[in-house]
Amino acid sequence: MLNEVLTAINDFMYTYPLLLLLVGADIYFTIRTRFVQVRLLKNSIQVIGEKAQEENGKKQVSSFQALMISTASRVGTGNIAGIATAIAVGGPGSVFWMWLMALLGGASAFIESTLAQIYKVRDGEEFRGGPSYYMEKALKKRWLGILFSILLIICFAYGFNGLQSFNMSSALAYYIPNYSDSIFPVVVGFLLALATAFVIFGGVHRIGFISSIIVPIMAGCYLLMGLVTIILNITDMPHVFALIFKNAFDFQAIFGGLAGSAVVIGIKRGLFSNEAGMGSAPNASASASVSHPAKQGLVQVLSVFIDTLLICSATAMMLLLSGVEGVPGTLDGIPFVQKAISANVGNWGIHFITFSIFAFAFSSLIGNYYYAESNILFIKNNKILLFVFRITCLLAVFFGAQADFSVIWNIADITMGCMATVNIIAILLLGNIAIKVLKDYEKQLKSGKDPEFHAKKVGIENTDCWND
Numbered sequence: 001m002l003n004e005v006l007t008a009i010n011d012f013m014y015t016y017p018l019l020l021l022l023v024g025a026d027i028y029f030t031i032r033t034r035f036v037q038v039r040l041l042k043n044s045i046q047v048i049g050e051k052a053q054e055e056n057g058k059k060q061v062s063s064f065q066a067l068m069i070s071t072a073s074r075v076g077t078g079n080i081a082g083i084a085t086a087i088a089v090g091g092p093g094s095v096f097w098m099w100l101m102a103l104l105g106g107a108s109a110f111i112e113s114t115l116a117q118i119y120k121v122r123d124g125e126e127f128r129g130g131p132s133y134y135m136e137k138a139l140k141k142r143w144l145g146i147l148f149s150i151l152l153i154i155c156f157a158y159g160f161n162g163l164q165s166f167n168m169s170s171a172l173a174y175y176i177p178n179y180s181d182s183i184f185p186v187v188v189g190f191l192l193a194l195a196t197a198f199v200i201f202g203g204v205h206r207i208g209f210i211s212s213i214i215v216p217i218m219a220g221c222y223l224l225m226g227l228v229t230i231i232l233n234i235t236d237m238p239h240v241f242a243l244i245f246k247n248a249f250d251f252q253a254i255f256g257g258l259a260g261s262a263v264v265i266g267i268k269r270g271l272f273s274n275e276a277g278m279g280s281a282p283n284a285s286a287s288a289s290v291s292h293p294a295k296q297g298l299v300q301v302l303s304v305f306i307d308t309l310l311i312c313s314a315t316a317m318m319l320l321l322s323g324v325e326g327v328p329g330t331l332d333g334i335p336f337v338q339k340a341i342s343a344n345v346g347n348w349g350i351h352f353i354t355f356s357i358f359a360f361a362f363s364s365l366i367g368n369y370y371y372a373e374s375n376i377l378f379i380k381n382n383k384i385l386l387f388v389f390r391i392t393c394l395l396a397v398f399f400g401a402q403a404d405f406s407v408i409w410n411i412a413d414i415t416m417g418c419m420a421t422v423n424i425i426a427i428l429l430l431g432n433i434a435i436k437v438l439k440d441y442e443k444q445l446k447s448g449k450d451p452e453f454h455a456k457k458v459g460i461e462n463t464d465c466w467n468d
Helices: 001-013 017-032 042-047 063-074 080-088 094-118 129-138 143-173 186-202 203-232 234-246 251-263 294-318 333-345 348-379 383-400 407-446
Strands: 122-123 126-128
Touching: 001 017, 001 063, 001 129, 001 407, 017 407, 042 294, 042 407, 063 294, 080 094, 080 294, 080 333, 080 348, 094 129, 094 234, 094 294, 094 407, 126 348, 129 407, 143 186, 143 348, 143 383, 143 407, 186 348, 186 383, 203 234, 203 294, 203 348, 234 294, 294 333, 294 383, 294 407, 333 348, 348 383
Parallel strands: none
Antiparallel strands: 122 126
16 A cells, blocks of 8 residues: 555656656756757767876876766666667657657756856865755755755665666576575675675775776667667668657657656656756766866766667667567566567577666666765765665665565655755756856857866855865
8 A cells, every 4th residue: 555655656746746847947958058968069078088187196086987977877777678668658759759858958967067066075085066065055055955865865875776786686587497586686685785895885986987897888788789780670770760750749659758768667767867957967976076067067968868869779779670569568668678689689689688787787776876975975974874874775785686675666766756856946046057157168168278167256155176
């Protein structure tokens, strides 16, 4: 009964108020920034090539590493299952709406990540920040920042990471008879917790380093599979694109498209696929050492595009070129993808999907942990508290591999919805500050400079890291 009540709350939140608020913010910031996600796309690519700055002989987190941390969290198993569900529910036209929502979402991603850079704080030789920090420093409402942090910690550290662990563990059920009744889930949970401990006890540098290796390899292999599928079916591509655009404005396709572009698994599974405006990615953005806040805002636009326009589109092409038709509730999610991949390249494709689930889920797991850690430190910067928190995170990973966290997953969805609502309202109130910083960045670009930011020159107060 509890789960039914939670499901009803989820359905309402993600079908009406939150969806409208998020889409409205995306359109508003796209207009206010004059399509910054398109106009300065070339600059976004240039920024990720900049080397990390050094302080006291120690390298800071680079723009590229911060990009990989946020992409690690964004790119999860939902990039596989979520798109399959959207196409099964809404048809091929859902892919068009997926692309459109990613394009608009880039503006919100720019705003929130730029704000995170402006109001980041020093943590020894590293930086941290995020929505909680700009709520405290710019809105002067620490209580709101604490509320946001609590919601994010419940959602990411326990709900989502428990589920990622479950996804990795359950992927092995295809290979092992009576898997759930065997000792294997316990063994898998222990090994996953051990691997996670190795990463998270190494600090943000190890998280950034691991992410900068896993994510490119993971994304590269998956995109290669998509490319192989396209090449093998190249003559069918005009038909697929015609199908996408023809069905894009069907009512059912619009509904499925919003689910596919904005969510992972239905309309609420695995977070919104690109997370733009949700308040999660700014936690990674704040860790980067850059000369101007707008630089990291532009980098996060790329993360949205990588997630949706590349990874999700690869899944869509593999599904639509297979000839396999998805059926809501019967053949959707991972089984739909497995059958489609098998039709495209043979049974070995199922093994590839298993590998992808492990890679995507583990990268999400460490990215999610980093977000939660930053918010624990916001509430109270205490080494004992941090150590206890890390242990509880490892327990969530361990037990998540052994049980279906359906109730906890529903709670995580609701806390994420509340978290997103708080963040969207905050960035709508603070958007003018990020736009002012964007104008300063473009002004310096036009004069031929490598932009550098000085908060007081732009009229921004209460920053820790941008004062002369």
